[in-house]
Amino acid sequence: MGAGMQRTLFDKLWDSHVVERLPDGTCVLYIDRHLVHEVTSPQAFEGLRLAGRPVRRPEATIAVVDHNIPTSDRRRGISEPESRLQVETLEKNVAEFGVPYFPVLDPRQGIVHIVGPEQGISLPGMTIVCGDSHTSTHGALGALAFGIGTSEVEHVLATQTLLQRPAKNMLIEVSGRLPLGVTAKDMVLAIIGRIGTAGGTGHVIEYAGEAVRALDMAGRMTVCNMSIEAGARAGLIAPDETTFAYVKGRPYAPAGEAFERAVAYWRTLPADAGAHYDKRVHLDAAGIAPMVTWGTNPEAVVPITGAVPDPDAEADETARAQMRRMLDYMGLSAGQRMTEVPIDVVFIGSCTNGRIEDIRAAAAVARGRRVADGVRALVVAGSGLVKQQAEAEGLDRVLLEAGFEWREPGCSMCLGMNPDKLAPGQRCASTSNRNFEGRQGPGGRTHLVSPAMAAAAALSGRLADVREFV
Amino acid sequence: MDAFTTLTAIAAPLPLGNVDTDKIIPARFLKTIKRTGLGVHLFDTLRYRADGSENPDFVLNQDPYRRAQILIAFENFGCGSSREHAPWALLDFGIRAVIAPDFADIFYNNCFKNGILPVRLPRAVCEQLMADARMGNNARVTIDLARQVVLRPNGEEIGFEIDPFRKHMLLEGLDEIGQTLQHAARIDGFERERQAAQPWLPSLHA
Numbered sequence: 001m002g003a004g005m006q007r008t009l010f011d012k013l014w015d016s017h018v019v020e021r022l023p024d025g026t027c028v029l030y031i032d033r034h035l036v037h038e039v040t041s042p043q044a045f046e047g048l049r050l051a052g053r054p055v056r057r058p059e060a061t062i063a064v065v066d067h068n069i070p071t072s073d074r075r076r077g078i079s080e081p082e083s084r085l086q087v088e089t090l091e092k093n094v095a096e097f098g099v100p101y102f103p104v105l106d107p108r109q110g111i112v113h114i115v116g117p118e119q120g121i122s123l124p125g126m127t128i129v130c131g132d133s134h135t136s137t138h139g140a141l142g143a144l145a146f147g148i149g150t151s152e153v154e155h156v157l158a159t160q161t162l163l164q165r166p167a168k169n170m171l172i173e174v175s176g177r178l179p180l181g182v183t184a185k186d187m188v189l190a191i192i193g194r195i196g197t198a199g200g201t202g203h204v205i206e207y208a209g210e211a212v213r214a215l216d217m218a219g220r221m222t223v224c225n226m227s228i229e230a231g232a233r234a235g236l237i238a239p240d241e242t243t244f245a246y247v248k249g250r251p252y253a254p255a256g257e258a259f260e261r262a263v264a265y266w267r268t269l270p271a272d273a274g275a276h277y278d279k280r281v282h283l284d285a286a287g288i289a290p291m292v293t294w295g296t297n298p299e300a301v302v303p304i305t306g307a308v309p310d311p312d313a314e315a316d317e318t319a320r321a322q323m324r325r326m327l328d329y330m331g332l333s334a335g336q337r338m339t340e341v342p343i344d345v346v347f348i349g350s351c352t353n354g355r356i357e358d359i360r361a362a363a364a365v366a367r368g369r370r371v372a373d374g375v376r377a378l379v380v381a382g383s384g385l386v387k388q389q390a391e392a393e394g395l396d397r398v399l400l401e402a403g404f405e406w407r408e409p410g411c412s413m414c415l416g417m418n419p420d421k422l423a424p425g426q427r428c429a430s431t432s433n434r435n436f437e438g439r440q441g442p443g444g445r446t447h448l449v450s451p452a453m454a455a456a457a458a459l460s461g462r463l464a465d466v467r468e469f470v
Numbered sequence: 471m472d473a474f475t476t477l478t479a480i481a482a483p484l485p486l487g488n489v490d491t492d493k494i495i496p497a498r499f500l501k502t503i504k505r506t507g508l509g510v511h512l513f514d515t516l517r518y519r520a521d522g523s524e525n526p527d528f529v530l531n532q533d534p535y536r537r538a539q540i541l542i543a544f545e546n547f548g549c550g551s552s553r554e555h556a557p558w559a560l561l562d563f564g565i566r567a568v569i570a571p572d573f574a575d576i577f578y579n580n581c582f583k584n585g586i587l588p589v590r591l592p593r594a595v596c597e598q599l600m601a602d603a604r605m606g607n608n609a610r611v612t613i614d615l616a617r618q619v620v621l622r623p624n625g626e627e628i629g630f631e632i633d634p635f636r637k638h639m640l641l642e643g644l645d646e647i648g649q650t651l652q653h654a655a656r657i658d659g660f661e662r663e664r665q666a667a668q669p670w671l672p673s674l675h676a
């Protein structure tokens with residue numbers, strides 16, 4: 001990036017973190033913040049131990065437990081021995097290496113991607129990594145945030161850097177306004193439906209346009225969260241007044257004069273006029289409806305008013321075979337109306353939709369109504385503080401009275417590593433981010449939706465159009 | 471990490487696109503604190519029936535593919551999670567190379583850290599290799615990293631692209647952390663400048 005060139009937000013974030021450019025273009029990239037959880041870190045700490053290496057900057061690192069932990073009463077500990085071992089291993093490692101840690105009974109505990117922004121640990125202008133692909137969430141703040149594997153976790157622990165090559169720039173512009181009942185989740189599902197699960201491979205996606213600007217931080221995080229589902233390494237939204245207002249007053253955010261200095265810097269981050277993007281995509285917000293997935297990857301998505309597509313209409317043979325396999329797994333037939341698909345389970349939570357705004361949206365639909373007979377509906381707050389806030393607003397009562405379960409924070413049924421899982425053949429309307437085969441439990445069938453749509457499905461006992469409830 | 475130089479081995483055909491990390495290794499097997507031992511769960515849902523017995527239709531349950539060290543697949547291999555358990559499971563089974571039209575970014579990266587070579591080749595070439603891989607005991611493919619070629623069973627050579635840095639690391643089996651720590655003084659300096667210029671960056675120590 002030569003001086004004087006117009007740069008994108010990504011270019012600026014990248015350039016400001018390059019420690020060293022190696023002759024072949026690989027960069028030693030400085031990492032400001034490293035988030036650690038129990039599933040992808042044990043082998044990394046073990047690697048450090050074997051090599052006799054310390055954690056270079058424990059004060060730039062934070063550990064939480066989220067993936068494995070039960071969402072029922074946790075004072076009794078974890079009964080599942082392997083899950084318990086992973087959590088105990090993390091606790092041993094953070095103690096040995098002096099890494100700050102929110103233990104399971106700390107109210108600040110929660111899903112790593114909810115906790116970072118909530119605590120002001122993730123800030124605009126930073127580089128943020130975590131051994132988890134949904135680290136892209138933090139890009140909503142205007143930070144370069146991406147998921148890494150365990151070897152890279154070890155690399156960051158040891159060196160506070162990563163060896164990386166710059167990604168390409170992709171701009172997704174959503175103009176206009178989202179219609180009533182249509183949310184950030186629907187926006188990002190529509191985007192993935194358009195560009196496909198590999199549409200962003202090799203790129204960092206910057207989301208822009210009036211409809212993106214109009215989103216609150218929760219919505220922006222939902223959109224950036226699912227960037228990885230489009231194959232992108234990271235998602236970004238330029239920081240603006242909404243961002244600064246969100247960050248202000250968070251526990252680890254700068255305060256007073258330091259905050260003002262930080263904001264002055266953060267204002268320099270948005271792309272320069274005329275900056276170059278390698279790919280551009282445009283969507284009109286007005287054309288987006290509440291979305292629901294029908295298949296086993298997130299690009300297999302249709303508006304709730306639509307129907308299951310017909311594989312025979314697909315020209316490409318591999319794609320056709322894949323569609324057939326998806327329909328077979330999902331137990332759906334071509335042409336079936338989405339609103340006629342009955343469901344067994346509803347899951348509201350995850351790093352995609354486990355924030356207070358998401359719980360409010362679900363409660364608004366559920367208020368004064370009842371979960372349909374035979375449907376199990378779980379609400380799992382993304383963090384202890386989200387749960388407390390919801391309870392302070394009485395949302396737990398609204399949901400419990402409607403027949404939802406109100407559980408302790410964690411990843412829960414997003415990936416079924418803890419006891420919250422689908423049984424084979426069970427069908428779930430889920431606010432999480434992946435509808436892969438077996439993701440929520442072996443043989444489980446996942447339909448990705450927004451929190452309001454999930455609540456509507458719970459009340460209807462089938463996939464439903466939330467606009468009939470508002 | 472084991473170096474990767476030249477490999478001649480049975481190639482197994484996996485004619486699927488979008489093979490995601492949950493398919494490579496479902497989340498319920500991530501509860502390990504080791505890197506080894508995941509091979510038995512590789513492709514668990516495809517490989518085993520509900521009662522736990524082997525699914526005889528799945529390629530890796532068939533001879534000679536039980537000994538496969540190369541996998542041929544279609545687009546977007548390894549999409550989904552950042553879990554390095556995916557390459558660990560492949561490696562533990564014995565897979566040292568995957569050939570596909572393209573890979574998900576994080577998975578692609580993770581392969582190199584574990585001595586697995588991901589090879590990108592155009593779709594049409596992957597289809598040829600897929601047909602080669604169906605030749606059972608004759609499905610022997612050679613990958614020569616130094617020369618950047620794949621040799622088909624009929625002797626035809628196909629060139630592939632790879633980033634020189636990664637190639638070097640893999641050929642030598644080098645420890646990346648050790649490499650990076652050679653820049654420790656630069657990292658120290660960068661850190662000091664950054665702290666001075668952006669003093670608001672908070673410490674997370676209580």
Ligand code: SF4
Pocket residue numbers: 066067111112113132134350351352410411414415432433
């Ligand atoms: S909520 Fe789901 S996607 Fe998010 S970090 Fe947890 S397991 Fe991963």
